Amino acid sequence: MATLADVARHAGVAASTVSYVLSGKRSVSEATRRRVQRSIELLNYHPHAGARALASSRANVLALIVPLRGDLYVPVMMQIAIGVVTTARQFGYDVLLLTNDEGSDGIRRVASSSRADAIILTDIGMEDGRIDAVRKAGIDAVLIGVPADPAGLDCVDLDFAEAGRLCVEHLTRLGHRTVAFIGEAEGIYRRHVGFAERTLRGIRAAAAARGVDLVHRPCEGSYEAAAGVLARILEERPHTTALIVQNEAIIPPLMSLLRMAGRTVPEHVSIVALCPDQLAEQTSPRLTSVNMPAQELGTRAVDLLMRRMNDGDSGEVVLIPPGLTVRGSTAQAPGTEEQPVSAL
């Protein structure tokens, strides 16, 4: 394996000159640059990452911490990871994958061994212990998700409160007055995971503002859970004409259950989902939904991190504005009439 010294010898220059050709940190004459470049190619030279990290004290590596649980919003996490990796590569960074079972220890380990220059955290709780670890470790970080107190932290997330509001708004325009919000699993709320809480608040606030009769029901990802929750809703609140669904896993079961209960979508019941567009396109009828731009979250997180590391910016909370796409799962509420546009 060729080293920088080999290249320097071959090109007849000093090692430092090769280094400057590579980094561009000092000017090098066109002639020399070309000669060095040729030697690099001829010798098939690749700088040694470890040596570089040691000499420059920058590893050119980001750490991405993902939740361990293989059950929760998996496709979303995968998309985030893909966004992070591809964007990081554009900045010359590689990505280290950590799971949450190492918890704050992982953060400390990676930071204090200089394995990574910065960290991206996901699955942020309202009061997240890892934030403290990040502060103490003195390593740059970006959160995908927003904790209760984001002061001084860089965060990226979908504006879930606004997403919730959009759902309610869409439904009220269609004349729905009795709505059920089928949310994430109980445990998510107990852990105070930010996005779930914010969605709920957004929906509640919007419902209150518009006089919508709203009920919130957490729901696990299984068929049985969906069946139980739906049965209870239909029994206790038979006038329910619309559902907002956040737990993407139960959307297919929910739709067959409704069909079996003799309630067709969207004639009897409208459904708005909070899920990736791809999923919304896969059902029949297609789902009116607020998109979950997972890959963009990853991309934006890296952008933010780069700005933070290079320009010293920090403390920015980026909320991506959600968009509601009307598809086939929502319709005018039964027994109501279309409102004239001017009345909106």
Next chain:
Amino acid sequence: MATLADVARHAGVAASTVSYVLSGKRSVSEATRRRVQRSIELLNYHPHAGARALASSRANVLALIVPLRGDLYVPVMMQIAIGVVTTARQFGYDVLLLTNDEGSDGIRRVASSSRADAIILTDIGMEDGRIDAVRKAGIDAVLIGVPADPAGLDCVDLDFAEAGRLCVEHLTRLGHRTVAFIGEAEGIYRRHVGFAERTLRGIRAAAAARGVDLVHRPCEGSYEAAAGVLARILEERPHTTALIVQNEAIIPPLMSLLRMAGRTVPEHVSIVALCPDQLAEQTSPRLTSVNMPAQELGTRAVDLLMRRMNDGDSGEVVLIPPGLTVRGSTAQAPGTEEQPVSAL
């Protein structure tokens, strides 16, 4: 940040002694060892990963290459990743995440810059160009998946041929004679992805051996695709009494479509799925299925890699034996009688 030299000074020993305490490569007296340990803790010392990599020429990092497409068997990939990361950590390794858009370049880059000591490849094609890149780069690797010619390579995979056979066997025992295999998307077969081809072969061979009338239909992940494929099967082969389904994404649509077509599962049509158990548990009725042990694949891949790196073993193909779990989606074929056990 404390360095090894700081620790040595604090403990009153030579730097090399500290190093030996850390690595255990030479014996150190109990007294010294303790003194050094105390200093390490007091100074909160963590070895610098880059310096270590440079001096020892081992990075203690594995690279995991995942497909970029966010659509294909995503939960499976995520599980594999989790298995890889947690197992790698047990061996003191971190995991670098690469996407396939870098392709063979990524392999070369990581290998020749010594960023990683070994590579785990996923989504293996029968003739996979990256295998050549791995050979040329001279880096240890393990494939999750098996190419056409695995000579000299370490591979881990589910025994898909056997999995296919199990499905057919289960169905024939229940008296089914006309079976449709709804497979992965067309493109997968065109790319000759190993697992899809092997499953198909296993099913075909088993069907031929038992005189089962089999048809294979590739199918995309969308509702429409599922509807089209199912309609065609029911039209062309109305006697079909059983389905084997590999593309997990279309299982929910398939089940509602059957219901809408007035064919109940399992009374009129039996379904066997090739999918993670978790998914098989989420439908109603629950699916008789062959499990996809994704996390185990990741774990085994790392085990294999460690054995390869430490003991110099190589050329092993580990096929995990599949298991079929009978749940509610399969039943005796209509118009047939239960076979006495002795006739099996």
Next chain:
DNA sequence: AAGGCCAATCGAAGCGCTTCGAGACCGGGC
């Protein structure tokens, strides 16, 4: 013609760790 400035290049000093050869010390065998 001397002085000054800039661009281009060099050499040396690390970065923090591992590893190897060698020294110091101790007890046992002759």
Next chain:
DNA sequence: GCCCGGTCTCGAAGCGCTTCGATTGGCCTT
């Protein structure tokens, strides 16, 4: 009393790179 073999420790030499003066010419000023 001396040599031998172990055990424990030390010092020095790198690993391959970056970075910071310092040096060298060439060209423009004055």
